[in-house]
Amino acid sequence: VLLAGALIGATGIGGVLVVPALTQLDGVAMRDAVAASSLAFAFPAVAGLWWLRTGPAVGATRLWALVAGAAPGAVMGGLLVHRVNVTWLMAGLATLAIASAVRGLLPARAAAPERAELHALTLAGIGWATGFGSALTGTGGPVILIPVLMFLGQPFVLTMAAAQVIQLPVALSATAAHAASGSLNLLMAGLLGVILLAGSLAGQRLAGKANVRVLQVLVCYLLLVTGFWFAWKAVQGILV
Numbered sequence: 001v002l003l004a005g006a007l008i009g010a011t012g013i014g015g016v017l018v019v020p021a022l023t024q025l026d027g028v029a030m031r032d033a034v035a036a037s038s039l040a041f042a043f044p045a046v047a048g049l050w051w052l053r054t055g056p057a058v059g060a061t062r063l064w065a066l067v068a069g070a071a072p073g074a075v076m077g078g079l080l081v082h083r084v085n086v087t088w089l090m091a092g093l094a095t096l097a098i099a100s101a102v103r104g105l106l107p108a109r110a111a112a113p114e115r116a117e118l119h120a121l122t123l124a125g126i127g128w129a130t131g132f133g134s135a136l137t138g139t140g141g142p143v144i145l146i147p148v149l150m151f152l153g154q155p156f157v158l159t160m161a162a163a164q165v166i167q168l169p170v171a172l173s174a175t176a177a178h179a180a181s182g183s184l185n186l187l188m189a190g191l192l193g194v195i196l197l198a199g200s201l202a203g204q205r206l207a208g209k210a211n212v213r214v215l216q217v218l219v220c221y222l223l224l225v226t227g228f229w230f231a232w233k234a235v236q237g238i239l240v
Contacts, residue, residue: 001192005199008044008142010207011215012163013222014199015041015140016229018192028188034081034138035178036189041140042171043193044200048164062158063165065120069127070141071169077135078177086136087237090230093133093144097227100147104220118152130166135174141166147223156216 001021007014018040022033118126130145142163149159178184207215 001195002199005044005196006203006206007199007222008041008140008167008196009047009200009203009205010210011203011219011222012048012142012146012160013219013226014143014203016143016226018140018196019138020229031082031183032185032188035175035181035183036185036192037138037140038078038135038171038174038178039184039186039189040171040192040196041167042175043197045164045167045171047197047200047204048167061120062117062123063162065123066127066130066145066162066166067169069124069129070131070166071173073128073131073133074135074170074173075131075177077132078174079181081136081138081178082181082183084136085237087234089133089136090237091234093137093147094227094230094234096151097143097147097223097230100150101220101223101227104150104216104223117158118154127166131170131173134170135177141170143226146219147227150219150223156212160215 001018004014004017004021007017015037018037019030019033022028022037023030028036126145126148130141130148133139133144134141145166146159146163149162150156175184175189210218
């Protein structure tokens with residue numbers, strides 16, 4: 001969990017490690033692990049918003065559009081998490097993560113150029129899908145949002161800023177839905193949140209000493225690992 005927090009702070013990606021760690025290493029039920037991790041992600045999210053105060057300037061309107069879409073999407077995902085088979089969602093996320101990673105690792109001249117900025121309504125739709133998918137899988141917002149924005153050719157600076165901002169509305173909205181269903185363990189969520197926060201602060205400190213291309217390459221490799229993990233979960237779901 002500490003490693004997950006460090007990766008969240010440095011790259012936005014890392015939340016994908018929390019649920020598997022709880023379910024596979026500690027025997028926590030999937031329902032409880034997803035609910036607790038949803039609230040725990042709010043802790044590094046606050047640290048991420050603080051980072052934005054001193055980080056690079058990006059369009060506030062675009063970030064607010066993502067937030068506006070993410071909150072209702074996360075609520076819906078949290079309410080449906082125990083009723084929806086996420087196998088095909090995992091397969092789609094695997095494809096997206098791997099494709100985005102490959103695109104990001106291409107040499108600058110071979111990679112597709114950055115595209116025009118997306119309309120606010122489009123960003124709101126992406127935010128909704130991010131919140132919905134994050135609440136269903138218990139992965140946090142950035143692990144879905146980052147590959148989407150990278151695949152759409154958005155600037156890396158905007159992608160990283162959006163990844164930090166999206167965490168809080170997703171975490172709080174999904175938590176409200178889990179609490180309403182009675183599956184939220186506050187003690188577990190609080191302990192996870194403190195550990196994630198400590199790791200996130202350390203990750204932010206390390207990321208501040210690295211250049212943008214180094215961070216981009218690290219994000220791409222993490223997306224590859226995440227994509228293969230999603231693919232494995234999808235295969236397991238299909239076989240079962």
